Amino acid sequence: PALPEKLCGVTDIDGVMDAAGLSNQHVRDYVHRYFELTGADRIEVVNASDDARLLREALDAGELAPAGEGRYYSRSHPKDTARSEERTVVATSNPADAGVYNNWRPAAEMRPLLEDRMRGASAGKTMYVVPYLMAPPGSPLEAFAAGVELTDTRTVVLHMIRMARVGVDHVNDLGDSFVRAVHVTGDLDSLGQGTPDDQRWFVTLADERTILHYGSSYGGNALLGKIAHGLRQATYDGWASGDFLAEQFLLLGITDKQTGRKYHVCGGMPSASGKTNLAMTLAPDALGDRYRVDFYGDDIAWLRADPDDGRIYAINPEYGAFGVAKDTNEKTNPTAVEAIAEGTGTIFTNVAYNEQTQDVWWEGKTKFPPADVTGWRDWKGELISERSEEEKDAPWAHPNSRFTTTLANIPNIAPDYENPKGVPVDAIIFGGRTRDREPLVRAVTDLAEGVYDGLTLGAEATFAAEGTEGVLRYDPMSMRPFMAYPEGAYAAHWLKVIGAATDQPIFAHVNWFQRDPEDGHFLWPGYRDNLRPLLWLMQLRNGEVTGRQTPVGVVPTPEELDLTGMDLRPGDLDTLLTIDTARWQQEMAHREEHLAQFPDLPEAIWTAHRRVAAALDDQ
Numbered sequence: 363p364a365l366p367e368k369l370c371g372v373t374d375i376d377g378v379m380d381a382a383g384l385s386n387q388h389v390r391d392y393v394h395r396y397f398e399l400t401g402a403d404r405i406e407v408v409n410a411s412d413d414a415r416l417l418r419e420a421l422d423a424g425e426l427a428p429a430g431e432g433r434y435y436s437r438s439h440p441k442d443t444a445r446s447e448e449r450t451v452v453a454t455s456n457p458a459d460a461g462v463y464n465n466w467r468p469a470a471e472m473r474p475l476l477e478d479r480m481r482g483a484s485a486g487k488t489m490y491v492v493p494y495l496m497a498p499p500g501s502p503l504e505a506f507a508a509g510v511e512l513t514d515t516r517t518v519v520l521h522m523i524r525m526a527r528v529g530v531d532h533v534n535d536l537g538d539s540f541v542r543a544v545h546v547t548g549d550l551d552s553l554g555q556g557t558p559d560d561q562r563w564f565v566t567l568a569d570e571r572t573i574l575h576y577g578s579s580y581g582g583n584a585l586l587g588k589i590a591h592g593l594r595q596a597t598y599d600g601w602a603s604g605d606f607l608a609e610q611f612l613l614l615g616i617t618d619k620q621t622g623r624k625y626h627v628c629g630g631m632p633s634a635s636g637k638t639n640l641a642m643t644l645a646p647d648a649l650g651d652r653y654r655v656d657f658y659g660d661d662i663a664w665l666r667a668d669p670d671d672g673r674i675y676a677i678n679p680e681y682g683a684f685g686v687a688k689d690t691n692e693k694t695n696p697t698a699v700e701a702i703a704e705g706t707g708t709i710f711t712n713v714a715y716n717e718q719t720q721d722v723w724w725e726g727k728t729k730f731p732p733a734d735v736t737g738w739r740d741w742k743g744e745l746i747s748e749r750s751e752e753e754k755d756a757p758w759a760h761p762n763s764r765f766t767t768t769l770a771n772i773p774n775i776a777p778d779y780e781n782p783k784g785v786p787v788d789a790i791i792f793g794g795r796t797r798d799r800e801p802l803v804r805a806v807t808d809l810a811e812g813v814y815d816g817l818t819l820g821a822e823a824t825f826a827a828e829g830t831e832g833v834l835r836y837d838p839m840s841m842r843p844f845m846a847y848p849e850g851a852y853a854a855h856w857l858k859v860i861g862a863a864t865d866q867p868i869f870a871h872v873n874w875f876q877r878d879p880e881d882g883h884f885l886w887p888g889y890r891d892n893l894r895p896l897l898w899l900m901q902l903r904n905g906e907v908t909g910r911q912t913p914v915g916v917v918p919t920p921e922e923l924d925l926t927g928m929d930l931r932p933g934d935l936d937t938l939l940t941i942d943t944a945r946w947q948q949e950m951a952h953r954e955e956h957l958a959q960f961p962d963l964p965e966a967i968w969t970a971h972r973r974v975a976a977a978l979d980d981q
C-alpha cells in the first residue's frame with residue numbers, strides 16, 4: 363500500500379504505523395517523541411520483506427551500486443570507517459557502575475547532550491522504524507532481545523535486515539520491554555572526527571535500556587542491534603538480571619562423523635583476531651571426511667546455565683555476519699567466499715570497485731590486484747589509473763572493509779542454528795594475536811583459572827604509540843570496547859554464571875599467530891588447520907589424551923596432535939608447544955598491574971594468578 367505522504371508539514375505518523383501493523387503503544391509513543399526531536403520529514407516502518415524495494419531505492423539513489431547479480435557495493439564517508447572507542451560511553455544513573463574500560467558517564471549528563479545533537483538533525487530525511495529481535499524467537503533470553511532502531515539512513519536499514527531478525531511482530535506484544543535505539547547520522551563532513559572538536563557520541567544508557575548514537579553510519583556505530591544492544595546493553599542486562607553473559611564470542615559445532623558425537627566451542631578473540639574465520643572454518647581435507655564444522659555465530663554469544671541438565675547453553679543473537687574482507691579468499695576461507703557469492707544479497711562496504719565490470723576486490727582476495735586497472739576505483743572512489751607516484755602503493759580497499767551477509771548464506775550454517783534453547787557448550791577458548799610466548803593451545807581445567815585467563819587476554823600492541831614492545835593491550839574476554847559495568851563485578855558474574863553449571867565447559871587459550879623471531883613467518887599455518895588443536899581439546903575433555911601439565915595449563919604432546927598432511931618446518935612445532943618460563947614470568951608482572959586496576963576483583967581470581975606465578979617460579 364502507498365504510504366501516506368507528508369501533508370501540510372505534518373506527517374500522519376499514526377497512519378503510517380497503522381498501515382504497517384505496528385500496534386505496540388509504547389513503541390508508537392517512542393517513535394513520536396524522536397520523530398519530533400530529530401525533525402525527520404517522513405517515517406517508514408520496516409519489515410524484512412521490504413528488502414527488495416529498499417534495495418531498488420538505494421540503487422536509484424546511488425547509495426548502493428550493483429556488484430554483479432544480487433550483490434551490492436557501498437562506500438562509507440572516508441572519515442567514517444570503523445568503530446570509535448574514544449567517543450563511546452556507557453551511561454547510567456549510578457556512579458558505582460564506572461569501571462576501567464566502560465567510559466562511564468552520568469546518564470543525566472549524556473542524555474541531554476545527545477538529544478541536543480540530534481535535535482533537528484534528520485531534517486529532510488526519512489526516519490526508518492526498524493523493530494528487531496536479537497535472539498532466535500522463543501529463546502529463554504528473548505525478554506532481553508527486542509529493540510526498535512530508529513535510523514535516518516537507508517543503507518543502515520539494509521544492513522539491519524541482514525544482521526538481525528527484523529519486523530513488527532517481534533515487538534507488538536512486548537509492552538515496554540524493548541530497547542530504544544536511536545541512530546542519527548549527522549553531517550559527516552563537519553563532525554570533526556578524530557579532532558579535539560569531535561562532535562560524535564555513541565552512548566548506551568544502560569539502566570534506561572536506551573541507545574543514542576550520533577555521528578556515523580558505519581558498522582557497530584550505526585547497526586545498533588549488533589554491538590550496542592547485542593553486546594553493551596546485553597552484557598549489562600545479563601549482570602543486572604543475574605541471569606546470563608553476553609560476550610564478543612564466536613560459536614561453532616564440531617561433529618565427529620565416526621562416533622556421531624557433537625561438540626560446541628565458543629570463545630573470545632579481540633576484534634580482527636580471527637573469530638569469523640574460525641567459525642567458518644572447514645575440516646582440513648587431509649583429515650578425510652571425518653569431521654564436520656557447523657557455524658553458529660562469529661561475533662556475539664549469550665550464555666546461560668540451564669537448570670535442567672546443568673550445562674552452559676549459548677545462542678548467537680545475530681542473524682548475519684559482518685566480516686572483515688581483507689585476506690578472504692578460496693584458500694583461507696572458502697566458506698566465506700561462497701557466503702558472499704553472487705545471488706546472496708551481500709553488501710560490500712569500502713572494498714575496491716570496478717564500475718565497468720561491477721567487480722569487487724580487496725587486499726588478499728588474490729595475491730596481486732587486477733593487472734588491468736581500467737574502471738577500478740579504490741575505497742575512497744578514486745580511480746586507480748589516476749593515482750600519483752606516492753599513492754600507487756596505498757591499499758585499494760580500506761583495511762576494515764567488510765561484507766554483510768545473512769546467516770542462511772553461510773554454507774556450513776548449523777542445521778539447528780535457530781534452536782531457541784541454543785547449544786550446550788563444551789569449551790570456552792580465548793585467543794589473541796601474540797607473536798611469542800602463547801603456545802598453540804593450552805587447556806585450563808579450573809573455572810577461576812579459566813576466568814583469570816580470559817581477564818588477562820590481550821593482543822600485541824600494533825602501533826608503537828599504543829604500548830611498549832612486547833606488552834599486550836589487554837582486552838578482557840575480548841570485551842574491552844564493549845564493557846558496560848565494572849570489571850570486578852564482571853569477573854564475579856562470570857564465576858557465578860559458569861559456576862552454576864554442574865557440567866562445566868573446559869577452558870583453553872589458543873594462539874594462531876606465533877612468529878619466527880628471525881624471518882617473521884607464522885609458525886602455524888592457521889585457518890582450516892585451527893581445527894586440529896580444537897580436536898585435541900575435545901579429546902582432553904573426554905579423557906582420551908592427557909597432554910603435558912605446565913604452569914600455565916595442559917599443552918598437547920606432539921604425538922597427540924593430529925598433524926596428518928601438514929608439513930610444519932622442523933623446530934616450529936616444538937616452539938609452538940613450548941612454554942618459555944622467563945618470558946612468562948615477565949608477563950606475570952604486567953598481569954599483576956593490569957588486574958590491580960580493578961577494585962573488588964574476586965579473591966578467587968587473585969588466587970589463580972598467584973598459583974600460576976608460583977608454578978612458574980618452581981620451574
Ligand code: GTP
Pocket residue numbers: 631632633634635636637638639640660661684685686688689690694874875884887888889892
Ligand atoms: P571482528 O569482526 O572485527 O570482530 O574480527 P574477527 O575476530 O571476526 O576476525 P576475522 O576472522 O575477520 O579475522 C581478522 C583477520 O585475521 C583477517 O584478515 C584474517 O584473514 C586474519 N586471520 C584469521 N584467522 C587467521 C589465522 O588462523 N592465521 C592468520 N595468520 N591470520 C588469520
Ligand code: SPV
Pocket residue numbers: 444445580581582583588589632633634661684
Ligand atoms: C568489531 O569491531 O568487533 C566488529 C565490527 O565486529 S563492528 O560491528 O563495526 O563493531
Ligand code: MN
Pocket residue numbers: 610633634661
Ligand atoms: Mn567483532
